[in-house]
Structures are given as C-alpha cells and as structure tokens.
Amino acid sequence: MDSTLPLADVRVLECTGGIPGAYCGKMLVDAGAQVVKVEPPDGDPLRSWSASGDLALGPGEHAPLFQFLAAGKRSVVSDDAGSPAVHDLVRGADIVIVDGTGGWDLARMRSLSAGDESVVISITPFGTEGPYVDQGVQANEFILQALCGSTGSRGWPGEEPLQAGGRTGEWVAGAYAAFAAAAGIRRLRRTGRGDVFDVSIYEAMIVTMGGLGAVAAGVLGEDAPAAARSLEMPSIVPTADGLVGFCTITAQQFADFLVLIDRADLLDDADLASFAGRTRRRDEFLEMVHGWASTRTTAEIVELAAALRIPVAPIGTPETLAEIDQFRERGVFVKNALGHLQPRVPYRTSAFEASPPGTVPDPGRDAGEVRWPARERPAGERPARQGTQPDRRPLDGVRVADFTAFWAGPTATQLLAAFGADVVKIEGLRRPDGMRFSGGRPPSVDQWWEWGSVFLASNNDKRGISLELSDPRARDVALKIIGGSDLVVENFSPRVMANFGLEWPDVAAANPRACMVRMPAFGLDGPWRDRVGFAQTMEQASGMAWMTGHPDGPPIIPRGVCDPVAGIHAAFAAVVALESRDATGQGVHIEGTMVEAALNVAAEALLEHSVRGVTLRRDGNRGPGASPQGVYRTAGADEWAAIAVTDDAQWPALAAVIGRPDLADDRDLATRSGRRARAAEIDTAIASWAAGVDVEAAVAALRAAGVPSARVTPPSDLLADEHLRARGFWENVRHPVAGEFRSTGLPFGSRTVASGWVRSGAPLYGQHNHEVLAEIGLGRSEIEALEEDGVIGSRPAGL
Incomplete structure (x- = not known):
C-alpha cells in the first residue's frame, strides 16, 4: 500500500465560516491535501457552534462539529x-475556497x-449573481429547503409541511x-489552466432534495401527477423494543412486505x-x-x-449508531485526536490508506x-479567461464504463460526464435501469x-448500450469495453458483479x-x-x-437525498483514484458505500453525543x-410561508x-x-398574522424588513423561478x-x-450499441449476431 495520498502536494486555502466550505476542505484533507484555514480574529464561527446549545470551552477543547471538520488542517x-x-498564500495556493467570511x-x-x-471555489446561498443576490435575499438552510421544493413535498396533505433535519x-x-x-x-x-466555480447551495438542494418533481412536470406536462405532500408507507414503525425502517420501492417488495406482516390475503388488493390507495387508507x-410490529423486536423483524x-434497517440514533453490527464490524467509526468517535472517510482502497x-x-x-x-505551471495551455478558450472540460479524455442504475450511481457518472468524460452506460436486457420505469x-x-x-x-451526456450480462458473450464484450476504459463504476449489491464475473x-x-x-x-463485507x-x-x-419529524x-425519512449524496462522494473518489493511477501507473479499486457517505453528512448528531453526551432529536420545523423558525399557513389554498429569525437584530423587524411591536419590547x-423558551407563544402570534395575508405579500414584507423568508414552493413551480432562469440553472434538453x-x-x-453543462440528453435504450461495439473491434456481422441472439437489443426483454 502506498502511503502517499493522491492529493498530497495540493495546497488549499480555506477562507470560510460555514459547513459547506469546511466540508469541502475536509474532503480534500482526507485525500491528502494541505489545507490552511484563514480565520478572522474572533475565529471561525464554527469554533463556537453547537447544535445542542451554547458552549463553554476550556483550554484544548473544541466544538463537536469543528473537531470533525477542522481535523488535520492548519490555521492562520x-x-x-x-x-x-x-x-501570498492565495498566490501560492492550488485551490482557494471562499464563502464571504472575513471579506x-x-x-x-x-x-x-x-x-x-x-x-x-465560491460557496454561497444563491451563487454570486442573479436576482436573489441583487435583492439581498437572506436565507439559512431552512429557508432554502422551503424554496427548493423539499419542505413542500414532505408531510401529510392538509398538515404543515416539514423540513428535513440536519442541514443536509x-x-x-x-x-x-x-x-x-x-x-x-x-x-x-496537466495544463496549468485554472477555473472558478460559483457554487449555489440553493441549486445543490434543488438537484438533490426537491428538483425531480420539477423535471417530471417539464417532461410530462399536463400528465404530471398533481403536486401533493406525502409520506412513505411503510416506512418507520415502532417495534417491541425500538424502531425499524422499511422501504418498498418496487411492487415485488410491497407484495413481500404483505407476506412479512402475515397479510398475504391482501396480495390481490x-x-x-x-x-x-395506501394514503387514502392510511389509518387502516x-x-x-403497527399491530404486527409491536409484538416483535427490531432484530427479529430485520432478520x-x-x-x-x-x-430494512434499525433506526440509527446518536446512542445506537456506533453499536449497529454492520458499522461496528467494518470499523466505520474511528476516534479522532481528542478521543471522540466520528465517521471515517467514506471510501477505502488497498492502493492508499487515509490518514x-x-x-x-x-x-x-x-x-x-x-x-x-508560486507554482511553476505546465505550459501546455495558457491560463483561460472566459470567452477565450474552447469548452474543454476537466475530465476530457477520460473513458468510463458505467454499470450503474437507479439514482446514486447515475449521479456519479453524470457528474463525470458533465465534466467531460466519455461515459458508456451499460444496461441489461432483462433488467434495464429501473429508473426507466x-x-x-x-x-x-x-x-x-x-x-x-x-x-x-440523471443520465445526460452518456452513450448507452444494452448487454445481457448473463450471457458469456456479453461478458467478453464488457471486458473489451473495460479494456479501453479509465474508470469502471457500479452500484449493485456485491453478489451481482460476482455473478457476472466482473469483480476487481x-x-x-x-x-x-x-x-x-x-x-x-x-x-x-460485513x-x-x-x-x-x-x-x-x-x-x-x-x-x-x-433528526426529521x-x-x-x-422519525421521517428526508426522502432520497442519500442517493445523490453517495453519487457525489463516489465521483470525488473516482477523481482521486485517477490521480493515484496516473502517479503510480496502477489501477485502483475503491469501495465507496452509500451508507458511509450518509454517515459523514449526518455526522453532527453522533458528534454531539460523543463529545457532549447530548442526544439531538427532531424538532419539527424548529x-x-x-x-x-417555522412554516405558517397564509391566505389561499395550502399556501405557507417559511420564516427564520437567524440573529437578534431581525427580531424587532419581524415583530x-x-x-x-409589544413583542419587540419584551x-x-x-x-x-x-x-x-416561548416558541409556542411566538408561533401563535405569527400564525395569526399570516392567516390573513397572501403568501407573496407576506414574503415581500418580511424580506423588505430584512427577515429571512420564502414561500414553501411546490417543485413544479421551480421551473419559473426567476433566479434559476437568470443563472441558466435549468438545462434545455432535446430527447428523441x-x-x-x-x-x-x-x-x-x-x-x-x-x-451549459448538458450537451446531450439521456440515451435511448441500446441507442449506441453498434457505435460502441464497433469501437472495440466487433464487425457488423458479429454485432448483428449478438442482436439476433438477444445479447444486445433496442428494446428491454419482454416489453
């Protein structure tokens, strides 16, 4: 195992005061980068932050979240x-991360x-340009969740919409x-060519937490399902000794669930x-x-x-996470330099070992x-200024064999494709990507x-082929594609690639x-x-x-965000693997599990328990x-305003x-x-005012007074958002x-x-069969024989 991490010679200057910039820096530290924090005289704001209340820190003590995010960094x-x-540090840095902190x-x-x-890398709530920036719109995570379509989709119809906990x-x-x-x-x-990335937290949340409903509305038009809040059923239910969570995405899984709860008599319902139908018959x-689960332990039900x-899974809590058998046996949690538990780096490899x-x-x-x-940069290209260089992307020339499906894996490979990689998506004839349906x-x-x-x-900018990998001839084709690829990405359960004979x-x-x-x-393993x-x-x-509910x-699931979370982390790990490969000449095998990416993003509750002994809990919209902080029903049909007073100076303005004004005088x-301490009283006062005001008028008045607020936006309405349109966030796609x-x-x-990032839409099923197979050396007659025998095709089997 090489002890040199792939980014060991990379210099990073982190001039930030929030989670996004600090986590960006942490991920770079984990890959070996030298990260120096530039802090204002009173320190990074995260030094004094605790989700469980005010801190009184002694010498050598650090806030729980800061311990996790700042470990291994230096400070000036x-x-x-x-x-x-x-x-001078800026001029000598390879990467600079800013968010406005300290100027x-x-x-x-x-x-x-x-x-x-x-x-x-600039990371701000709305990016650095656009109408919301010009208008001075203020927002924390709660307001951004309301804006991005996430909050408006979560909860029972007629009841208040709910945020996802944890500042995800x-x-x-x-x-x-x-x-x-x-x-x-x-x-x-490789080129000496730098870049500037203007990251919008709002847009990141639309992609991962709220925007898919908008895409569906755009694709299906009037046939799109009506927007409505909902919660999954079955999901999290009480057991004889705790809580257990189910997920029945497919019809077969729900049928099996009915068998599980001894209700096979309902299979034809x-x-x-x-x-x-389940929503209408929710109580039944x-x-x-609940009646079935209440007589059994969580362990029995999971088995x-x-x-x-x-x-299925037991519900992880701050107290139980470290004792869940899969996490314990795989060593998922490690002790930091202060002796407190935290999640380890969410990928691992035999090629190098994270510190x-x-x-x-x-x-x-x-x-x-x-x-x-200052660095001596390669002379292959002059540094680029906007409008003077062709659209040559950072991963230009990288070839990817994409065996992924559903949302997590395709998110990873779509990121690689957007950044210039040539991605070939490989789908089975009997089991195409389930997201097609x-x-x-x-x-x-x-x-x-x-x-x-x-x-x-999730599959823009990819070429697509069909390949029935249960056939030995298909395996030979897959290996030829791999032979010309830099990356192979898959997200099946481990036994699937073993069955195909396509393991590392x-x-x-x-x-x-x-x-x-x-x-x-x-x-x-595990x-x-x-x-x-x-x-x-x-x-x-x-x-x-x-943390949600x-x-x-x-508890209530945030609903799907772990898929793109896993995909983004996997795409990062893929780039790190390529850097290792280019340095050593040897390919790299990386395991990046979905759940460990989620554990990193959800780390704060574990950290608070490990460091302070405090158990954080869900708290509705507070x-x-x-x-x-909350959502308040306004005049109109199911219209809600989200409001958050993030500092004491905003309170008199809200009152x-x-x-x-009497509240401000108190x-x-x-x-x-x-x-x-008097949140219920204040909520009543705000709700009384909001009930008589149109939501747009309410938000306008609050923003004019400097109070963070937003309409709780249905996902479909995001397509008309003036800020997103001005920034070119929505990509115009043409699909055959x-x-x-x-x-x-x-x-x-x-x-x-x-x-724009999207150059071509998602591929038709089997669209590039002949093109890709010809590139790996198959002749026309060989390709036609594979087609005739059902090894490749332009239509999923049985349809």
Missing part, C-alpha cells in the same frame, strides 16, 4: 482581507487574479464543491398496492403494520425482512509557518421506458490501468453485505431520519440556529411586520434562547422520444464552461 488568523501575507469572497479572489492558475443541503453543497475542486486540480496539474394500513430481500483524523488547530497556530512559493408514462404508451423522469435527469480481479486482468469504483449499499438498500434505507440507518411523532424575547424539456443542471457555474 487575518484581520484584513487585504493582508499581504495572506495574499473573503469571489470578488476579492478576482482582484488577486486567483483562478488564472488556481481553482477557486449545506453538506451536499460542500461535497459538490469538493468534486469540482478535485476535477479542477486534475486539469490544472390493487388499491392497497398503490401509493395513493398503519394499524395492521425476517432481510430474508425476503425487503430493504487517521489529525489534530484540531487552535486559532492562528500556524501563523508565519506556512510559506507557499419510474415517474414516466404508463405501459400503454409506445416506448414508455424512455419517459422515466429520474432517468432522464477481472477488471484488473482486462486493464491493469483501469480504476474501479464500487458503490454497494452497505459494503463489500453482516449486511448482501442486503438490498435504497436511499431511504440509508436515511433510516444513518440517523438522518432520526415532529418531536412527538416517529432548529438550533434560528428562533422563531413590526406582524403588527406586534426583554425576555431579545435573545434567541429567550425566544426558544420525450421531446424538449428542462432538466436540472449542476449547482455551480464555471468560468471555462460557458455553454
């Missing part, structure tokens, strides 16, 4: 964004010519930023088999499920459900110790498998320089190795669900960083807007803690069957990619 303090010493923003970087020969969107934005930084460095190392369905291949968590720096610990002389047209429509909205949004030894034998990224749900797992399962097991109700309410529609793009702009 600057009281001026114009400091010459820090400017360090994209404008400052441009004034220093950063981005000509470095990679600059901020972590997602940080992961996106880390991928962009790694890909940018790959190009910088078509109404109950539909989601709409939940009564039978029974797993035997039927129903996705254990490093020390946490005191403010300014490394002042005067960090000197970065989800969220689209009914089987009565010709080529109905081409209409799946999630598939269309087979890949390495076919192409010693190929890298293979495997994305199993739970890992290539007691859960062969269990089926979807995003919902990861949210249940990782603790994400524990009402305080007196069951949150530790704002008070009041004035709602016509209650000294007990002058602080966040005081307002939290689905026609023209707008798809989610990437949540950042790039100075060197001015034409």
Whole structure:
C-alpha cells in the first residue's frame, strides 16, 4: 500500500465560516491535501457552534462539529482581507475556497487574479449573481429547503409541511464543491489552466432534495401527477423494543412486505398496492403494520425482512449508531485526536490508506509557518479567461464504463460526464435501469421506458448500450469495453458483479490501468453485505431520519437525498483514484458505500453525543440556529410561508411586520434562547398574522424588513423561478422520444464552461450499441449476431 495520498502536494486555502466550505476542505484533507484555514480574529464561527446549545470551552477543547471538520488542517488568523501575507498564500495556493467570511469572497479572489492558475471555489446561498443576490435575499438552510421544493413535498396533505433535519443541503453543497475542486486540480496539474466555480447551495438542494418533481412536470406536462405532500408507507414503525425502517420501492417488495406482516390475503388488493390507495387508507394500513410490529423486536423483524430481500434497517440514533453490527464490524467509526468517535472517510482502497483524523488547530497556530512559493505551471495551455478558450472540460479524455442504475450511481457518472468524460452506460436486457420505469408514462404508451423522469435527469451526456450480462458473450464484450476504459463504476449489491464475473480481479486482468469504483449499499463485507438498500434505507440507518419529524411523532425519512449524496462522494473518489493511477501507473479499486457517505453528512448528531453526551432529536420545523423558525399557513389554498429569525437584530423587524411591536419590547424575547423558551407563544402570534395575508405579500414584507423568508414552493413551480432562469440553472434538453424539456443542471457555474453543462440528453435504450461495439473491434456481422441472439437489443426483454 502506498502511503502517499493522491492529493498530497495540493495546497488549499480555506477562507470560510460555514459547513459547506469546511466540508469541502475536509474532503480534500482526507485525500491528502494541505489545507490552511484563514480565520478572522474572533475565529471561525464554527469554533463556537453547537447544535445542542451554547458552549463553554476550556483550554484544548473544541466544538463537536469543528473537531470533525477542522481535523488535520492548519490555521492562520487575518484581520484584513487585504493582508499581504495572506495574499501570498492565495498566490501560492492550488485551490482557494471562499464563502464571504472575513471579506473573503469571489470578488476579492478576482482582484488577486486567483483562478488564472488556481481553482477557486465560491460557496454561497444563491451563487454570486442573479436576482436573489441583487435583492439581498437572506436565507439559512431552512429557508432554502422551503424554496427548493423539499419542505413542500414532505408531510401529510392538509398538515404543515416539514423540513428535513440536519442541514443536509449545506453538506451536499460542500461535497459538490469538493468534486469540482478535485476535477479542477486534475486539469490544472496537466495544463496549468485554472477555473472558478460559483457554487449555489440553493441549486445543490434543488438537484438533490426537491428538483425531480420539477423535471417530471417539464417532461410530462399536463400528465404530471398533481403536486401533493406525502409520506412513505411503510416506512418507520415502532417495534417491541425500538424502531425499524422499511422501504418498498418496487411492487415485488410491497407484495413481500404483505407476506412479512402475515397479510398475504391482501396480495390481490390493487388499491392497497398503490401509493395513493395506501394514503387514502392510511389509518387502516398503519394499524395492521403497527399491530404486527409491536409484538416483535427490531432484530427479529430485520432478520425476517432481510430474508425476503425487503430493504430494512434499525433506526440509527446518536446512542445506537456506533453499536449497529454492520458499522461496528467494518470499523466505520474511528476516534479522532481528542478521543471522540466520528465517521471515517467514506471510501477505502488497498492502493492508499487515509490518514487517521489529525489534530484540531487552535486559532492562528500556524501563523508565519506556512510559506507557499508560486507554482511553476505546465505550459501546455495558457491560463483561460472566459470567452477565450474552447469548452474543454476537466475530465476530457477520460473513458468510463458505467454499470450503474437507479439514482446514486447515475449521479456519479453524470457528474463525470458533465465534466467531460466519455461515459458508456451499460444496461441489461432483462433488467434495464429501473429508473426507466419510474415517474414516466404508463405501459400503454409506445416506448414508455424512455419517459422515466429520474432517468432522464440523471443520465445526460452518456452513450448507452444494452448487454445481457448473463450471457458469456456479453461478458467478453464488457471486458473489451473495460479494456479501453479509465474508470469502471457500479452500484449493485456485491453478489451481482460476482455473478457476472466482473469483480476487481477481472477488471484488473482486462486493464491493469483501469480504476474501479464500487458503490454497494452497505459494503463489500460485513453482516449486511448482501442486503438490498435504497436511499431511504440509508436515511433510516444513518440517523438522518432520526433528526426529521415532529418531536412527538416517529422519525421521517428526508426522502432520497442519500442517493445523490453517495453519487457525489463516489465521483470525488473516482477523481482521486485517477490521480493515484496516473502517479503510480496502477489501477485502483475503491469501495465507496452509500451508507458511509450518509454517515459523514449526518455526522453532527453522533458528534454531539460523543463529545457532549447530548442526544439531538427532531424538532419539527424548529432548529438550533434560528428562533422563531417555522412554516405558517397564509391566505389561499395550502399556501405557507417559511420564516427564520437567524440573529437578534431581525427580531424587532419581524415583530413590526406582524403588527406586534409589544413583542419587540419584551426583554425576555431579545435573545434567541429567550425566544426558544416561548416558541409556542411566538408561533401563535405569527400564525395569526399570516392567516390573513397572501403568501407573496407576506414574503415581500418580511424580506423588505430584512427577515429571512420564502414561500414553501411546490417543485413544479421551480421551473419559473426567476433566479434559476437568470443563472441558466435549468438545462434545455432535446430527447428523441420525450421531446424538449428542462432538466436540472449542476449547482455551480464555471468560468471555462460557458455553454451549459448538458450537451446531450439521456440515451435511448441500446441507442449506441453498434457505435460502441464497433469501437472495440466487433464487425457488423458479429454485432448483428449478438442482436439476433438477444445479447444486445433496442428494446428491454419482454416489453
């Protein structure tokens, strides 16, 4: 095993004060980068942050979240964004991350010519340009969730919409930023060409938490399902000794679930088999499920459900996460330098070993110790300025054999494709990508498998072939494709690639320089190795669900975000693997599990318990960083306004807007803690005002007063969002069957990619069979023979 990490020579300057920038920096540290934090004189705001309340830190102590995000970094303090010493660090850095903290923003970087020969990452709520920026719209994670379509989709019809707990969107934005930084460095190392990535947290949340409903509306038009809040059934239910989570994505899984709960008599009940039917019969369905589960332990239920291949998991809580058998046996949690548990790096390989968590720096610990002389860059290309270079992307020339399906894996390979890689998507004839059949047209429509909205949004810029891998001839074809590929990516359960004869030894034998990224749900080993797992399962097991829901109700899954979370982390790991391969000449096998990516993003609750002994819990729409914070019904049909007072100065402004200046005069309410103590009283006052005001008028009045607020937006309305349209976020896609529609793009702009990220729509089933097979040396007669024998085809088998 090589002890040198792939990014060991990369210099990163982190000038940020929030989770996204800090997590971006952490991911780069994990891959070996030298990261220096530039902090204001009073320190990074995260030093004093705790989700469980105010901190009183002694010498050598650090806040729980800061321990996780700052480990292994160095620290310098600057009281001026114009400091010459820090400017020298900027000029010597390969990557600079900014979010506006301490005056360090994209404008400052441009004034220093950063981005000509470095990679600059700016992470802000709305990006650096657009109507919301011009209007001075303020937003925390809660407001962004309301805007992005996430909150409006979660909850029972007629009841208040619910946020997803845990500030997931901020972590997602940080992961996106880390991928962009790694890909940018790959190009910088080879060409000397820098870049600037303008990351929007709002857009990151649309891609991962709320935007798929908008894509479906664009694809299906008037046939799109009506927007309505919902919750999954079955999902999380109480057992005799705790909680257990189910996920029944497919019709077969729901049928097996009925068998599990001893209700095989309902197998022919078509109404109950539909989601709409279960919603109508919610009380009846939940009564039978809870009645069955209440007499059995969680362990008993998990064993029974797993035997039927129903996705299932115990509900992870801050107290139980470290003792879940899969996590314990795989060593998923490690101790940091202060002796506290945290999730390990969410990918592993035999090619190099991630370092254990490093020390946490005191403010300014490394002042005067960090000197970065300017780099000598390759002369292959001159540094690029916008409008002067062709649209050559960071991963141009990389070839990818894509064996992924559903949403997590395709998210990873679509990121690679957007950044220039030539991705060949390989689907079975008997088992095509299941997302082709989800969220689209009914089987009565010709080529109905081409209409799946999630598939269309997750497979742009790829070529597609069909290949029935159960046939030995198909394996030979797959190995020839692998022979010409730099990367192989798959996200099946481990036994599938073994059955196909396409595990790592087979890949390495076919192409010693190929890298293979495997994305199993739970890992290539451990007691859960062969269990089926979807995003919902990861949210249940990782603790994400524990943080979502009402305080007196069951946990609720955030709904699907773990798929793109896993995909973004896998794409990052893929770039790191390529860097290792190019340095050593040897291909790299990387395992990046879905659940471990989720555990990193959901780390805060575990950290608070490990460091402070505090158990964080779901709290409806309230949150530790704002008070009041909630959604309030306004005039109109099911219209809600989201409001969050994020600092004490906003409180009198809110009180004035709602016509209650007496509240501002109450000294007990002058602080966040005081307002939290009387949250119910304040909610009643806001709700009384909101009920008589149109939602647009309410939001306008609040924003004009400087109070963060937003309409709780249905996903379909995002297509008309003025800010997104001005920034070019929505990509116009032309598809041979689905026609023209707008798809989610990437949540950042790039100075060197001015034409939009999507160049071609998702491939038709088997569209590039002849093209790709000819490229690997098959003649026309060989290709036609494979087609005649059903090894390849242009139509899924049986349809």
